[in-house]
Amino acid sequence: MTETAEKALPDGWELVVGLEVHVELATVTKLFCGCANEFTSDPNTNVCPVCVGLPGSLPVINAAAVEFAMRLGRALGCEVRPSVMARKNYFYPDMAKDYQTTQYDQPTSIDGELMLGDGAVVGIERAHIEEDAGKTTHIGGGGRINDAEYSLVDYNRAGVPLVEVVSRPDIRTIDHAKAYVSELRDILLATEVSDAKMEEGSMRVDANVSVRPVGSDELRTRCEIKNINSIRSLGRAIEYEALRHIDLYGSGEAPRQETRHWDEAGGRSTPGRSKEDADDYRYFQEPDLVPLRPSADVVAAIDATLPVLPAARRARFAARCTVSAATIATVVERGQDNLALAAIEAGADADKVLTRIENDLAIDDWSLVSVEGLAALISMETAGELTATQTKQVLAQLASQGGDPKAIATELGFEAMESDELDVLVDQLVADNPAEWDRFTSGDDGDRKKMQGFFTGRIMAATRGQADGRAVAEILGRKARG
Amino acid sequence: MSERITRDDVVHVARLARLQLSEAEIDRFTEQLGDVLDHAEDVESLDVGDIPPTAHPLPLVNVTRPDELVESLDRFELLAQAPFAEDGHFRVPPVLGEQP
Numbered sequence: 001m002t003e004t005a006e007k008a009l010p011d012g013w014e015l016v017v018g019l020e021v022h023v024e025l026a027t028v029t030k031l032f033c034g035c036a037n038e039f040t041s042d043p044n045t046n047v048c049p050v051c052v053g054l055p056g057s058l059p060v061i062n063a064a065a066v067e068f069a070m071r072l073g074r075a076l077g078c079e080v081r082p083s084v085m086a087r088k089n090y091f092y093p094d095m096a097k098d099y100q101t102t103q104y105d106q107p108t109s110i111d112g113e114l115m116l117g118d119g120a121v122v123g124i125e126r127a128h129i130e131e132d133a134g135k136t137t138h139i140g141g142g143g144r145i146n147d148a149e150y151s152l153v154d155y156n157r158a159g160v161p162l163v164e165v166v167s168r169p170d171i172r173t174i175d176h177a178k179a180y181v182s183e184l185r186d187i188l189l190a191t192e193v194s195d196a197k198m199e200e201g202s203m204r205v206d207a208n209v210s211v212r213p214v215g216s217d218e219l220r221t222r223c224e225i226k227n228i229n230s231i232r233s234l235g236r237a238i239e240y241e242a243l244r245h246i247d248l249y250g251s252g253e254a255p256r257q258e259t260r261h262w263d264e265a266g267g268r269s270t271p272g273r274s275k276e277d278a279d280d281y282r283y284f285q286e287p288d289l290v291p292l293r294p295s296a297d298v299v300a301a302i303d304a305t306l307p308v309l310p311a312a313r314r315a316r317f318a319a320r321c322t323v324s325a326a327t328i329a330t331v332v333e334r335g336q337d338n339l340a341l342a343a344i345e346a347g348a349d350a351d352k353v354l355t356r357i358e359n360d361l362a363i364d365d366w367s368l369v370s371v372e373g374l375a376a377l378i379s380m381e382t383a384g385e386l387t388a389t390q391t392k393q394v395l396a397q398l399a400s401q402g403g404d405p406k407a408i409a410t411e412l413g414f415e416a417m418e419s420d421e422l423d424v425l426v427d428q429l430v431a432d433n434p435a436e437w438d439r440f441t442s443g444d445d446g447d448r449k450k451m452q453g454f455f456t457g458r459i460m461a462a463t464r465g466q467a468d469g470r471a472v473a474e475i476l477g478r479k480a481r482g
Numbered sequence: 483m484s485e486r487i488t489r490d491d492v493v494h495v496a497r498l499a500r501l502q503l504s505e506a507e508i509d510r511f512t513e514q515l516g517d518v519l520d521h522a523e524d525v526e527s528l529d530v531g532d533i534p535p536t537a538h539p540l541p542l543v544n545v546t547r548p549d550e551l552v553e554s555l556d557r558f559e560l561l562a563q564a565p566f567a568e569d570g571h572f573r574v575p576p577v578l579g580e581q582p
């Protein structure tokens with residue numbers, strides 16, 4: 001599932017991770033004003049009095065953002081409930097208003113869960129609506145915050161609608177942390193709530209990491225790791241942080257509760273703001289915005305339009321096949337699961353359908369491949385009428401031109417090669433190449449392998465690739481044993 | 483008096499709000515904020531058991547706007563509101579530390 005094997009924690013330690021994911025909603029406009037939700041434009045071009053909190057400006061919440069937030073909440077199995085916006089007060093130039101409008105004690109969605117591919121469940125504590133902040137650039141001092149001569153601020157991103165999804169600290173392995181993020185991304189894409197591009201910042205993951213002795217249920221001091229911009233970084237950052245904590249405990253010290261920044265190039269995290277003096281944001285209810293109170297009908301309407309989510313789509317295959325979970329996940333991720341399912345229902349072998357799609361239909365447009373065509377092709381392969389190589393060639397043509405696999409096979413000259421025909425061919429080759437045959441039957445392992453390649457190559461050449469490689473190997477083996 | 487709000491509370495809140503207060507102001511605001519809290523306490527003594535809690539004085543919920551573009555401010559006009567601007571950006575004094 002992962003490209004590199006996950007390093008296990010030293011014996012006796014267990015990982016405790018909770019993830020906070022900020023998701024940018026795919027609305028046309030910002031959360032509280034009609035400025036474009038678009039911050040790659042020239043700086044400060046999508047900004048109005050609401051964005052920078054000029055006196056007298058009044059926010060009005062974007063109906064689409066509220067709908068997206070509720071849709072995501074329901075997709076995560078949350079209770080969608082009455083909510084109010086709140087002001088989180090802080091002084092930093094990325095928010096000209098000196099507060100961020102967010103939700104505090106009454107968020108839109110609470111108490112959901114997310115099921116991972118292997119059946120593990122991670123609780124969702126809450127998913128709340130909030131606005132994004134502007135972007136600061138530090139000038140002078142090599143761009144480092146503390147040495148900067150001054151800072152420049154672009155408010156195009158200020159007021160962009162976000163949902164922050166907060167998991168419970170239920171994650172116990174790095175693989176699960178990665179799987180959680182990729183599952184959440186799949187849900188965001190399926191519900192069309194966000195384009196969920198981690199590298200571009202439309203999905204931002206912060207990890208709360210702590211460790212504890214195995215068997216304990218305590219929650220020890222955690223550190224919040226920010227600046228993680230890929231799923232791979234997430235794994236590295238969690239591993240680094242967990243080992244750092246274990247080292248500290250091992251030398252009789254303890255981690256401090258703090259925010260740390262992941263440095264991908266350096267492969268380490270560096271301390272940021274300390275959380276020792278407890279955050280005091282003096283939250284209060286936003287007086288300029290009235291409460292949101294979705295009716296049962298509104299929530300029911302959202303439920304009715306939710307797509308079948310990736311977990312459910314994967315589950316449709318589970319009882320029908322024995323291929324790996326990764327194969328199923330790939331087919332679902334590419335949106336080829338309906339085609340696969342229909343072909344299986346039309347009688348084609350489930351495992352073959354899924355592996356052929358995974359390996360030989362990794363293309364953007366497969367619309368010419370009909371359910372009947374795919375099912376017929378896989379059935380021909382299963383019946384031994386086509387070799388693996390031939391099946392791939394027919395599938396490639398089906399995808400590029402459409403049509404009937406039987407007709408394509410005939411057109412390509414793929415007549416089924418009877419195995420007694422192969423037998424005759426092998427006998428002929430053995431007679432023509434006695435020295436090679438001798439090395440095949442009585443040589444060492446290296447010779448044997450080389451000669452197997454030699455004979456197989458000759459047979460493939462003679463049959464223009466139509467022979468079934470496995471059948472050839474079987475015949476060679478049988479003849480060698482005498 | 484002193485139990486409703488202390489001088490230390492006022493100093494703390496002033497620090498959070500980035501307000502610099504003189505000793506005399508701290509005394510005066512301790513007194514005034516105390517009066518405000520006294521008033522809240524008076525209200526608290528009313529029996530409101532039958533009244534549901536409200537988040538807002540207006541009898542309104544679900545006030546939203548359609549997701550439609552409205553023209554933004556002209557950047558020249560926007561940046562003219564700021565003491566300093568540079569290169570299409572607001573220019574601010576060096577930021578100490580990171581975003582809270």
Ligand SMILES: [Zn+2]
Nearest residue numbers: 033035048051
């Ligand atoms: Zn605006």
